[in-house]
Amino acid sequence: MTTTFPSLLTGCVALLCGWVLVGLAGLLRPESVRFAGRTLFTLGAALGLGLAALAGASLLSGGIERLILPIGLPELPLHLRLDPLSSLFLFLLGASSFGISVFAGGYFREGEGTAPGLLCLQYHLFLASMGGVLLANDAYGFLVAWEVMALSSYFLVTTQHRLPEIRRAGFLYLLMAHVGALCLLLCFGVLQGGSWLFTFHAMRAAHLSPGWAAAAFLLALVGFGAKAGLVPLHVWLPDAHPAAPSPVSALMSGVMLKTAVYGMLRVGLDLLGRPVWWWGLAPLILGLFTIFYGVLFAAVQTDMKRLLAYSSVENIGIVFAGIGLTIVFAGSGMKAVAALALLATLYHCLNHAFMKSLLFLGTGSVLHATGERNLGRLGGLIHRMPWVAWLTLIGTLAIAGIPPLNGFVSEWLLLQSFLFAGRLPHAFVNLLIPMGMALLVLGAALAGYVMVKFYGIIFLGQPREASLARAHDCGWLERVGLLWLALGCLALGLFPLQVIRALGAVTAQLIGAVVPQASPHWWLLAPVPGRPVSYGPLVFLTATTAVVLLTVLVVRLTYRQRVRRGPAWDCGFGAVTARMQDTAEGFGQPIRHLFQPFFEIERQLPEPADREPRYRIAIRERIWRLLYEPISAAVDRLANTAARVQQGRISVYLLYSFATLLVLLAVALIS
Amino acid sequence: MTHLPLGQQLLDTCAALLLLLSFAMLSQRRVVTLVNLYAAQGAVLAAATLLLAWRTGEEHLYVSAALTLVLKVAFLPWLLHRLIRRLGVYWDTEPLLKVSGTMLAGLVIVVFAFSLAQPITRLASTDTRSAIGIAVSVVLLAFLMMITRRKAMSQVVGFLSMENGVFFGAMSASYGMPMVVELGVALDVLVAVLVLGVFFFQIRERFDSLDLHHLETLKERD
Numbered sequence: 001m002t003t004t005f006p007s008l009l010t011g012c013v014a015l016l017c018g019w020v021l022v023g024l025a026g027l028l029r030p031e032s033v034r035f036a037g038r039t040l041f042t043l044g045a046a047l048g049l050g051l052a053a054l055a056g057a058s059l060l061s062g063g064i065e066r067l068i069l070p071i072g073l074p075e076l077p078l079h080l081r082l083d084p085l086s087s088l089f090l091f092l093l094g095a096s097s098f099g100i101s102v103f104a105g106g107y108f109r110e111g112e113g114t115a116p117g118l119l120c121l122q123y124h125l126f127l128a129s130m131g132g133v134l135l136a137n138d139a140y141g142f143l144v145a146w147e148v149m150a151l152s153s154y155f156l157v158t159t160q161h162r163l164p165e166i167r168r169a170g171f172l173y174l175l176m177a178h179v180g181a182l183c184l185l186l187c188f189g190v191l192q193g194g195s196w197l198f199t200f201h202a203m204r205a206a207h208l209s210p211g212w213a214a215a216a217f218l219l220a221l222v223g224f225g226a227k228a229g230l231v232p233l234h235v236w237l238p239d240a241h242p243a244a245p246s247p248v249s250a251l252m253s254g255v256m257l258k259t260a261v262y263g264m265l266r267v268g269l270d271l272l273g274r275p276v277w278w279w280g281l282a283p284l285i286l287g288l289f290t291i292f293y294g295v296l297f298a299a300v301q302t303d304m305k306r307l308l309a310y311s312s313v314e315n316i317g318i319v320f321a322g323i324g325l326t327i328v329f330a331g332s333g334m335k336a337v338a339a340l341a342l343l344a345t346l347y348h349c350l351n352h353a354f355m356k357s358l359l360f361l362g363t364g365s366v367l368h369a370t371g372e373r374n375l376g377r378l379g380g381l382i383h384r385m386p387w388v389a390w391l392t393l394i395g396t397l398a399i400a401g402i403p404p405l406n407g408f409v410s411e412w413l414l415l416q417s418f419l420f421a422g423r424l425p426h427a428f429v430n431l432l433i434p435m436g437m438a439l440l441v442l443g444a445a446l447a448g449y450v451m452v453k454f455y456g457i458i459f460l461g462q463p464r465e466a467s468l469a470r471a472h473d474c475g476w477l478e479r480v481g482l483l484w485l486a487l488g489c490l491a492l493g494l495f496p497l498q499v500i501r502a503l504g505a506v507t508a509q510l511i512g513a514v515v516p517q518a519s520p521h522w523w524l525l526a527p528v529p530g531r532p533v534s535y536g537p538l539v540f541l542t543a544t545t546a547v548v549l550l551t552v553l554v555v556r557l558t559y560r561q562r563v564r565r566g567p568a569w570d571c572g573f574g575a576v577t578a579r580m581q582d583t584a585e586g587f588g589q590p591i592r593h594l595f596q597p598f599f600e601i602e603r604q605l606p607e608p609a610d611r612e613p614r615y616r617i618a619i620r621e622r623i624w625r626l627l628y629e630p631i632s633a634a635v636d637r638l639a640n641t642a643a644r645v646q647q648g649r650i651s652v653y654l655l656y657s658f659a660t661l662l663v664l665l666a667v668a669l670i671s
Numbered sequence: 672m673t674h675l676p677l678g679q680q681l682l683d684t685c686a687a688l689l690l691l692l693s694f695a696m697l698s699q700r701r702v703v704t705l706v707n708l709y710a711a712q713g714a715v716l717a718a719a720t721l722l723l724a725w726r727t728g729e730e731h732l733y734v735s736a737a738l739t740l741v742l743k744v745a746f747l748p749w750l751l752h753r754l755i756r757r758l759g760v761y762w763d764t765e766p767l768l769k770v771s772g773t774m775l776a777g778l779v780i781v782v783f784a785f786s787l788a789q790p791i792t793r794l795a796s797t798d799t800r801s802a803i804g805i806a807v808s809v810v811l812l813a814f815l816m817m818i819t820r821r822k823a824m825s826q827v828v829g830f831l832s833m834e835n836g837v838f839f840g841a842m843s844a845s846y847g848m849p850m851v852v853e854l855g856v857a858l859d860v861l862v863a864v865l866v867l868g869v870f871f872f873q874i875r876e877r878f879d880s881l882d883l884h885h886l887e888t889l890k891e892r893d
Binding site: 649651662668 | 790811814818820826
């Protein structure tokens with residue numbers, strides 16, 4: 001269906017170009033925080049809102065638009081396409097980038113690493129390239145946008161490039177991004193199936209033998225998994241996210257990881273046509289393991305941004321488990337259930353974009369106010385920063401999966417679809433997948449634990465350092481950004497039916513089925529016909545609010561006169577200080593103890609007679625020793641062997657070319 | 672014994688002279704003489720081109736001959752001489768291989784080149800096809816000279832002489848390359864020499880010498 005000229009797609013392209021122009025405008029006065037920071041970022045945010053509106057309209061109409069722009073390779077102009085799948089992710093990009101950009105407008109200050117104008121350019125290029133990834137309809141355009149995305153985010157990560165550990169984090173990120181991109185290049189090479197046409201249209205029409213199709217799927221899983229942070233390809237993520245400025249971490253975690261999910265869905269469910277059911281086992285198993293792994297490491301972190309990064313790993317695990325389950329169901333012909341699993345996956349992507357961006361921005365405000373990322377030096381900030389604290393609380397509850405917020409809806413939907421695995425026509429698998437569900441539930445419970453730690457240690461209790469008394473709440477631009485994302489979390493949680501109806505176009509496109517609404521009531525979500533499962537978030541909210549209000553009222557009425565304020569009992573020990581509160585290390589200790597085989601722990605305990613006792617603990621991932629260090633040692637060995645060729649003498653180099661020439665000529669002579 | 676036409680004989684003489692000059696360059700250690708030999712090679716080449724142009728009536732070969740004369744006999748040698756004077760490098764140091772050894776290697780290479788040129792000679796339709804072997808030899812001998820020298824100056828001369836061989840090869844195989852290509856190559860050579868001239872000054876400034884073994888420290892691992 002091609003619509004008339006001023007279409008939604010041209011509008012989207014115009015907005016993406018607008019982002020590039022806004023970015024370039026940053027170079028006009030690169031040192032000015034007021035111009036590059038406040039004005040341009042707010043302008044970029046407005047463009048994001050426009051993009052969200054256009055993408056939302058396209059999603060609701062459910063149509064497909066195509067556009068061919070005469071730029072790019074000589075034989076391959078730039079193909080663009082706006083279909084429900086790309087509309088959904090464009091909506092995600094536009095809506096969450098609005099909040100993040102508004103926040104960023106108030107966030108960047110003078111004299112912090114890169115000049116604000118340059119940051120503005122990199123940031124908006126990053127946004128535009130993500131939009132390009134989502135709109136591209138040929139492999140060339142996709143990969144170009146993908147690489148621009150990787151490079152612009154690399155420069156954003158290394159904003160404070162004077163610190164060696166940030167340069168190291170950036171390098172690791174770049175390396176993993178390129179390993180992934182290489183896999184994608186090969187994947188598209190397989191997908192064209194001998195036709196040498198690189199449009200997605202040709203790839204859909206290509207007929208691949210089963211072996212090659214599976215190879216393409218696995219390459220896509222590795223390529224997109226490396227970008228998304230699927231274990232064991234996640235190693236860049238816990239380093240890169242904390243290294244970047246907070247709005248950038250929010251954008252990377254909230255949106256960029258989702259472009260990888262988009263790519264996985266595009267290749268796995270769209271370009272490859274009919275997936276084979278057992279392909280889905282790979283993302284399912286990796287996803288489930290990623291959930292468990294991510295949440296365990298999140299529980300033992302002491303740096304608040306690293307904690308959130310590991311939590312992102314966990315959430316990506318949920319999404320990939322959902323993708324795997326979708327493919328297993330779709331390949332087995334269970335379309336309705338596949339649609340349910342896909343719906344849960346997409347819903348979780350939307351949710352995570354909002355809640356993780358919100359949390360990263362919250363940590364950004366804390367970081368600005370206190371200069372601390374270490375949980376051990378924070379505490380009690382709810383008194384100093386009420387705006388940040390309360391808005392972050394919404395994100396915290398949402399990501400912990402507490403109803404009536406949004407995190408609960410998607411996890412609940414995913415659990416519902418897991419329950420159908422017993423009906424799969426494959427022996428063993430139909431028994432094993434429900435066990436995976438147990439892992440998902442364990443992950444969700446531990447995520448709650450992690451979030452209690454995250455919120456409790458930063459915002460509750462007493463300040464652990466005297467300097468925290470000087471902490472201030474964030475400015476109004478930052479508040480608007482946080483508020484927008486928090487409202488997004490609330491809306492996604494309270495109106496699931498409307499969201500599901502909008503997502504129906506995507507499941508119809510990819511699976512050919514929509515999730516039905518089995519209940520006649522508009523406020524009651526009942527996605528499974530014939531089963532008495534339903535969820536009414538508004539009811540839940542009303543009931544909870546009523547109970548809380550009632551309790552407050554009763555307490556007020558009953559104990560009004562009898563409230564007495566006095567010092568807390570300190571067990572007869574007079575010198576209780578704020579530093580005696582439970583610490584991040586202490587809070588994570590049970591997890592560390594229970595799941596010891598997963599961690600590589602280096603601990604320094606003080607001697608009993610030590611005058612200045614110091615306790616130090618460092619936790620590393622075993623995966624470094626088991627997987628990455630052998631690889632890097634092998635590469636080093638290989639490079640050293642190859643380096644013998646380099647003699648440093650021009651005569652020897654000339655001899656090399658001379659010998660090569662002679663050998664080639666001799667070969668030509670003989671043959 | 673069949674008698675070849677006079678023009679053919681003259682062309683063959685030119686080709687032989689080219690090969691002889693290549694060997695002379697291979698054995699020469701004085702840089703100034705090397706440049707002179709290069710100029711002589713250019714002159715022979717120009718003469719051969721002129722002869723060929725006269726014999727075949729191909730007009731663009733006249734232009735080639737004029738270009739060769741101006742560039743390779745006059746301008747480049749003048750430039751190189753100036754460079755030598757400015758840099759004060761009149762002698763190459765002891766070559767990496769003894770001169771006698773180099774000459775022997777050169778002989779082997781000439782044999783190889785002629786056997787290599789045989790199939791091409793059979794395919795080519797030009798009168799001058801017998802000279803293709805010589806052209807290949809000139810290229811390879813110039814390459815050998817670049818390998819065995821230490822000073823950057825001699826290597827540039829080797830590079831230029833190699834280009835002479837390529838030019839001669841193109842001429843004898845197909846009466847020269849298209850004009851555009853020839854002009855492009857001439858420009859390339861010119862630019863290369865200019866850039867290398869700048870390089871020499873930089874190298875000397877950095878190491879106080881043009882001896883290339885100073886550059887050996889530039890490798891990554893010991």
